[in-house]
Amino acid sequence: MVANPLNSQVVDTESKVNEWRAHLMRHAALNEHDIDELESHLRDQMEALQEQGLRDDEAFLIAARRVGDLDDVTREYAEVHSGRLWQNLVFGGSSDSLKQRNLFTALVFAVCAAIAIKLPALFGMHFDAEGADWFYARNITLFSLPFLALYFVLDRQLERAGWGFVASVAVAAAILINGYASFASTTTMTLAMIHLPIIIWFMVGIVYSGDWWRSHAKRMDFLRFSGEFVIYYVLIAIGGGVLTAFTLGMFSFIGIDIEWAVQSWIIPCGAMGAVVISGWLVEGKQGAIENMAPVLARVFTPMFTLMLSSFLVTMLVTGRGFDIQREVLIGLDLMLVVVLGLVLYAVSSRDPSKPVSLFDKLQLVLVVTALLVDVLALGAIAGRIFDMGVTANRVAALGENLILLVSLSGYAYHYSTFIKGKAGFTNLERWQTNYIPVYVAWALLVVIAFPLIF
Amino acid sequence: MNLSKDLMAASSTPLVLGIIAEGETYGYEIVKRVEQLSGGALNWTDGMLYPLLHRLEQQGVLESRWRVASDTGRKRKYYAITELGRRTLQEQQQQWQLINAALNRIWHDMTLNPQRSDDNGCQPA
Numbered sequence: 001m002v003a004n005p006l007n008s009q010v011v012d013t014e015s016k017v018n019e020w021r022a023h024l025m026r027h028a029a030l031n032e033h034d035i036d037e038l039e040s041h042l043r044d045q046m047e048a049l050q051e052q053g054l055r056d057d058e059a060f061l062i063a064a065r066r067v068g069d070l071d072d073v074t075r076e077y078a079e080v081h082s083g084r085l086w087q088n089l090v091f092g093g094s095s096d097s098l099k100q101r102n103l104f105t106a107l108v109f110a111v112c113a114a115i116a117i118k119l120p121a122l123f124g125m126h127f128d129a130e131g132a133d134w135f136y137a138r139n140i141t142l143f144s145l146p147f148l149a150l151y152f153v154l155d156r157q158l159e160r161a162g163w164g165f166v167a168s169v170a171v172a173a174a175i176l177i178n179g180y181a182s183f184a185s186t187t188t189m190t191l192a193m194i195h196l197p198i199i200i201w202f203m204v205g206i207v208y209s210g211d212w213w214r215s216h217a218k219r220m221d222f223l224r225f226s227g228e229f230v231i232y233y234v235l236i237a238i239g240g241g242v243l244t245a246f247t248l249g250m251f252s253f254i255g256i257d258i259e260w261a262v263q264s265w266i267i268p269c270g271a272m273g274a275v276v277i278s279g280w281l282v283e284g285k286q287g288a289i290e291n292m293a294p295v296l297a298r299v300f301t302p303m304f305t306l307m308l309s310s311f312l313v314t315m316l317v318t319g320r321g322f323d324i325q326r327e328v329l330i331g332l333d334l335m336l337v338v339v340l341g342l343v344l345y346a347v348s349s350r351d352p353s354k355p356v357s358l359f360d361k362l363q364l365v366l367v368v369t370a371l372l373v374d375v376l377a378l379g380a381i382a383g384r385i386f387d388m389g390v391t392a393n394r395v396a397a398l399g400e401n402l403i404l405l406v407s408l409s410g411y412a413y414h415y416s417t418f419i420k421g422k423a424g425f426t427n428l429e430r431w432q433t434n435y436i437p438v439y440v441a442w443a444l445l446v447v448i449a450f451p452l453i454f
Numbered sequence: 455m456n457l458s459k460d461l462m463a464a465s466s467t468p469l470v471l472g473i474i475a476e477g478e479t480y481g482y483e484i485v486k487r488v489e490q491l492s493g494g495a496l497n498w499t500d501g502m503l504y505p506l507l508h509r510l511e512q513q514g515v516l517e518s519r520w521r522v523a524s525d526t527g528r529k530r531k532y533y534a535i536t537e538l539g540r541r542t543l544q545e546q547q548q549q550w551q552l553i554n555a556a557l558n559r560i561w562h563d564m565t566l567n568p569q570r571s572d573d574n575g576c577q578p579a
Binding site (some may be wrong): 422454 | 481482485494499501502503504505507508509511512513515517520526528529530531536537538
């Protein structure tokens with residue numbers, strides 16, 4: 001029902017351009033500026049065609065055709081701006097029914113994880129049984145993370161290869177760590193317990209990537225996912241704690257003691273199920289919470305820099321650098337791991353096309369200070385090994401510090417070339433993702449070989 | 455003539471860098487310039503140029519800014535080459551010249567003695 005047929009064409013192309021824009025809007029990989037840029041191109045092309053004598057609608061058709069198939073183009077954008085895609089909503093275009101199905105899958109796997117932690121009780125391994133604390137401590141990641149991995153296997157449609165991979169890694173890890181328990185020393189078992197989660201988490205990463213850890217973009221996504229996952233999990237744990245406390249209190253008011261139920265059912269099952277649910281939440285961004293990891297990284301980077309550098313200066317001034325005691329050394333190493341985590345957060349949450357900012361320089365300072373602290377720790381460990389001989393703990397510490405040394409040196413080098421404008425930020429990202437297998441390989445070595453050697 | 459996809463992909467970066475090195479410019483102009491330079495043989499899907507530009511920006515070889523164009527009054531995103539970009543371009547230029555020279559030599563030889571390829575000879579003449 002067009003009132004003025006002469007005018008209709010103008011309205012028509014304008015609305016067509018808007019439709020074209022709207023189609024692009026639906027893709028999370030493109031932000032408004034990108035769409036403006038593409039529209040500007042479309043209009044330039046249309047004007048050129050109109051000058052050649054084409055009608056408006058013809059010009060639109062040809063110009064749109066020349067821009068290309070929008071699905072192909074947006075896929076290309078998604079490759080380049082993976083972080084952006086991740087920030088909005090993973091897998092654009094997923095319908096409500098798909099989301100509901102995902103929720104259902106996540107719930108099923110959460111329940112599976114909750115059941116899994118109660119299964120050993122069927123075989124007499126109750127929480128208060130003898131040796132139960134060791135048993136649950138070394139298996140804790142195996143109750144929950146494989147189910148999170150399976151959720152991604154389903155979601156990424158990895159089919160049988162995915163199921164087989166997760167199952168075989170989980171079973172192999174379970175056999176290995178429980179088999180060692182019979183003969184390995186407490187020290188090596190403790191080391192294995194600390195390192196096993198790294199391996200299992202990497203397994204989650206491999207299925208999370210959906211392409212078996214091949215593309216750089218997916219690896220960065222997984223790092224972002226890891227950062228947000230920790231935050232979500234802590235939030236859920238706090239909420240769960242409050243809820244449990246209230247439940248306990250309410251029931252005790254009416255004279256019923258439910259502490260046994262809370263201790264042996266609600267807390268362990270809830271903690272396991274929450275792993276899968278956190279993963280699903282981060283993935284679907286159901287909550288309205290903005291990405292927290294970059295915010296935290298920005299808040300804590302200056303603080304850690306200040307703390308580390310004042311510590312370093314004190315050590316050097318007082319001359320206590322080479323006589324570090326065992327406890328201090330453990331503390332130092334833990335702190336270096338936290339700093340590494342902070343750097344990981346900061347790098348993976350940064351928009352790589354932004355120019356150098358003050359924050360990047362601060363990051364470089366943090367990395368360099370951490371590097372110096374690491375050298376100090378290395379010296380202390382080497383000294384201890386030299387003086388008091390080789391033990392599993394010292395070798396583990398030595399290896400970790402060496403790996404950190406290489407990792408931090410890489411960060412320092414790439415940050416400084418980036419700040420000097422000699423390289424783009426992507427080199428730094430690549431360094432980060434390419435180095436991840438090194439951590440995992442070291443963890444594998446500690447878990448598999450240490451109990452046999454020491 | 456249709457160019458192979460691989461060749462298009464490989465040549466797009468030095469081409470785009472070269473064009474932007476001539477002076478600050480925007481997407482549509484780049485596409486026009488490529489067409490003109492190749493006599494119409496290089497026909498890109500226009501939309502694919504932008505992700506490439508963004509990737510180059512992430513690598514630090516380009517920088518961009520929004521500016522109102524004097525001719526249309528519309529806002530456009532202009533790209534300029536950075537110092538790092540100039541160096542990258544220079545490297546790529548050398549690489550392509552190397553390949554170009556090698557190809558020219560072998561084709562020149564082929565036209566001189568066309569049988570050469572039969573007597574399993576791959577020695578240089």
